[in-house]
Amino acid sequence: QVQLVESGGGLVKPGGSLRLSCTDSRFTFSDYYMSWIRQAPGKGLEWVSYISGNGRTIDYADSVKGRFTISRDNAKNSLYLQMNSLRAEDTAVYYCARNPCIGDECYNFFFDLWGRGTLVTVSS
Amino acid sequence: EIVLTQSPATLSLSPGERATLSCRASQSVNNYLAWYQQKPGQAPRLLIYDASNRATGIPARFSGGGSGTDFTLTISGLDPEDFAVYYCQQRGNWPPTFGPGTKVDIK
Numbered sequence: 001q002v003q004l005v006e007s008g009g010g011l012v013k014p015g016g017s018l019r020l021s022c023t024d025s026r027f028t029f030s031d032y033y034m035s036w037i038r039q040a041p042g043k044g045l046e047w048v049s050y051i052s053g054n055g056r057t058i059d060y061a062d063s064v065k066g067r068f069t070i071s072r073d074n075a076k077n078s079l080y081l082q083m084n085s086l087r088a089e090d091t092a093v094y095y096c097a098r099n100p101c102i103g104d105e106c107y108n109f110f111f112d113l114w115g116r117g118t119l120v121t122v123s124s
Numbered sequence: 125e126i127v128l129t130q131s132p133a134t135l136s137l138s139p140g141e142r143a144t145l146s147c148r149a150s151q152s153v154n155n156y157l158a159w160y161q162q163k164p165g166q167a168p169r170l171l172i173y174d175a176s177n178r179a180t181g182i183p184a185r186f187s188g189g190g191s192g193t194d195f196t197l198t199i200s201g202l203d204p205e206d207f208a209v210y211y212c213q214q215r216g217n218w219p220p221t222f223g224p225g226t227k228v229d230i231k
Contacts, residue, residue, distance in 0.1 A: 045160075045168065045211055045222040061219055095167055109215035110158040112179060114167035 004096050009118030016086050016122070022079040022096030022115055030054070030074035033099035033106055036081050038092035039117070046092075049081065050099065053106065064090075086122045093117040126150055126214050128223035136231040143199040145210055145226045152192045153216025159188055159197045162225075163208045171210075172197060202228070 008020040020036070036048040049060045049070040058070055069082040079096050097111035127150040137143055147157065155175040160168035170179040172188035175195060185200040199206055207230050212223040 044224045045213070047220045047222070059219075100173075109220040110170065110173045110213060111160075111168075112170045112173075114169070116167055 004098065004113055004115035006094065006096050006115040006118040009094065009120045011121045011123065012086055013124050014087060014122055017082070017084045018086065018120060020081040020083065020094055020096075020118055020120070022081075023077050024113075024115075025077050027098075029072075029077040031106065032101065033108070034072065034079045035097050035099055035109075035111060036070065036079075037095045037097050037111065037114075038090075038120075039095070040089075040092045043092075047109075048094070050109070051079070083120070086120075088122050091120060091122045093119050125219060126153060126217045126221050128212055128214060128221055130210075130212060130223040130226045132226060133224075134227045134229060136229055137202055138231045139202050139204050141202050143197075143202055143206070143228055145197040145199075145228075147190075147195045147197070147212035147223050149193045149195075149214055149216075151217070153214040155191045156214055156216035157188075157190070157195045158213045158215070159186075160211045160213065161206075161208045162211065168211060199228075204230075 004024045006022045030053050035050040038048050039045050051058050051070045067085045071080045095117045096115045098113040100112040129148045131146045157175050159172040162168040171182050171186050176188045187198045189196050209225045209227045211225045
């Protein structure tokens with residue numbers, strides 16, 4: 001069964017940094033675009049960032065642009081999110097999610113597989 | 125950025141009843157709308173993509189419709205496991221955005 005597993009969350013002070021990881025060895029990781037999506041406590045969902053299968057195409061939500069960096073290591077079936085200059089409003093559960101392919105087209109921004117999430121708390 | 129509005133915020137129904145959830149977009153997203161189910165403490169689960177296509181393994185009692193700016197998710201007969209929060213999400217305009225959710229709870 002396909003299962004994405006996130007790690008790296010925790011408590012950090014405002015201005016601090018964290019690096020989240022996500023891994024899954026049960027599908028051909030490099031074939032898929034991957035995204036990070038977050039959910040603040042008791043709130044809705046917010047797309048944060050995506051990266052293409054080969055890592056060459058990346059984008060970010062305006063709310064994190066310039067502070068967060070997405071990357072991947074396909075040899076390790078791993079996705080990362082480096083989060084710097086963290087703010088209280090970044091407090092959320094962070095999910096990694098797979099962007100599915102429809103036929104040969106993989107530039108699709110809905111999400112068919114999700115991890116269980118990792119909680120990031122930014123507080124002094 | 126496209127704003128998605130979901131109604132009602134809460135829907136109170138009994139098992140076996142039909143649920144109809146609405147999602148409205150601030151401008152056309154063509155048919156590029158997805159629906160997700162989320163239960164407490166769990167990740168969202170994809171139900172429907174591109175307005176009317178059921179995702180793998182999703183029961184036939186879930187169906188989606190609509191295009192442009194108005195969309196619906198229908199659950200034809202609520203199973204006890206269907207009581208959850210449902211989110212719509214558009215990919216017709218950049219960036220992808222989610223609605224605020226509709227909670228379906230037990231009456």
